[in-house]
Amino acid sequence: xxxxxxxxLTLREAMNRAVLGQQHVAENLIVALLxxxxxxxxxxxxxxxxxxxxxxxxxxxxxxxxxxxxxxLLPSDVTGxxxxxxxxxxxxxxxxxxxxxxxxxxxxxxxxAPAKVQSALLEAMEEKHVTVAxxxxxxxxxxxVLATQNPIEQEGTYPLPEAQxxxxxLKVNMGYPADEQELDIMRLVRSEELQDTESVARxxxxxxxxxxxxxxxxxxxxxxxxxxxxxxxxxxxPGRYExxxxxxxxxxxxxxxxxxxxxxxxxxAWLAGxxxxxxxxxxxxxxxxxxxxxxxxxxxxAEGISAQDVVxxxxxxxxxx
Numbered sequence: 289x290x291x292x293x294x295x296x297l298t299l300r301e302a303m304n305r306a307v308l309g310q311q312h313v314a315e316n317l318i319v320a321l322l323x324x325x326x327x328x329x330x331x332x333x334x335x336x337x338x339x340x341x342x343x344x345x346x347x348x349x350x351x352x353x354x355x356x357x358x359x360x361l362l363p364s365d366v367t368g369x370x371x372x373x374x375x376x377x378x379x380x381x382x383x384x385x386x387x388x389x390x391x392x393x394x395x396x397x398x399x400x401a402p403a404k405v406q407s408a409l410l411e412a413m414e415e416k417h418v419t420v421a422x423x424x425x426x427x428x429x430x431x432x433v434l435a436t437q438n439p440i441e442q443e444g445t446y447p448l449p450e451a452q453x454x455x456x457x458l459k460v461n462m463g464y465p466a467d468e469q470e471l472d473i474m475r476l477v478r479s480e481e482l483q484d485t486e487s488v489a490r491x492x493x494x495x496x497x498x499x500x501x502x503x504x505x506x507x508x509x510x511x512x513x514x515x516x517x518x519x520x521x522x523x524x525x526p527g528r529y530e531x532x533x534x535x536x537x538x539x540x541x542x543x544x545x546x547x548x549x550x551x552x553x554x555x556x557a558w559l560a561g562x563x564x565x566x567x568x569x570x571x572x573x574x575x576x577x578x579x580x581x582x583x584x585x586x587x588x589x590a591e592g593i594s595a596q597d598v599v600x601x602x603x604x605x606x607x608x609x
Contacts, residue, residue, distance in 0.1 A: 292495050293559075293561060296496070296559065297559070298347075299491045300315065300559075302347035303344055306343035308465065308469055308472045309470075309473065313329070315559075316576050318559065319555045322499050322555040323457055323500075324500060325551075326456050327456060328453070328458070328460070328580060329459075329460050330460070331438075331439070332462075332464065335462040335464060336462065338394065341394045341434045345391075345392045347491060350391035350490075350493065351390040354393075355387050355388075356396050357396060358401065359400060359446075362404075363407075366387065367412065368385040368389065370384070383425060388418060392434065393433045395433055395434070395435035397437060397438065399448060400445055413455055435456070457551075499558065502558060503555050504554075506564060507564040508550060508553070508565050512570065516549050516553070518606045520546045520549070522605065526540075529606065530605055533602070533605065535587050535588070536597075536598050537583070537584065537585060537588075538583045540581075541582060542581060544581070549570060553570045556569040574599055575600070579594075
């Protein structure tokens, strides 16, 4: 095992110790970090969305910025703004960076802010810089947005348009834990109350950059490439696979989904210590990559069929030939 892989696995283990019963969340956050992507976390209140993000920041040598999205938030509250300084050289405008200028940015309840603020955040996610008063300011080299939203509270919210949802590499759903996991959570929090905050050796950012370089070298066979494309095409032309599936999908995935699925499958293979990707890597990443990139039909919604159900059906229908 290489030193870089060992460091990244240490990062994942630290998250799993801090957030119990949500191993898929730690795995997907690490995959997104290695793929230089952003993540949308969706879950009910108290399912450790914020804790997951904070545990990643605590284990990684990084800065964390938090933005609590509210209806009265302004774009400048996110990006930063120019302020007057009166110093030796007289009055001058100086750029005051906003919370976006951190390595990890927690965008809490992103669907509570109006479209202008959401656009400012999503532009930064895509371009890796912000423009204020005609001047461009680059964001840190290690930059990742982790946005959260509540699936049941819709009053007073501004749902993200599908085109903006597409900017997130992954969407991760967080559910309630099972009985034993709930018991473990109660005991973990109780033990944390009795202990002082530990100073833990943090994984350096250089390990992430080295990992990204190594992931580029992970081999993807042409057969696997065609499997990736087959999964995406099943969302756009579902009738070629099943009539029922075509009733469920209104709009399929964009080419961003193809790029994301390939990239995430390679990261998944690298985390498993392999120099090549497999169909299982692709299948594992299909749900977090595709669920937010599919618009289900009114018929599917009436029948209680979710985008997650659609992706699972597609995985059953498309063969990894």
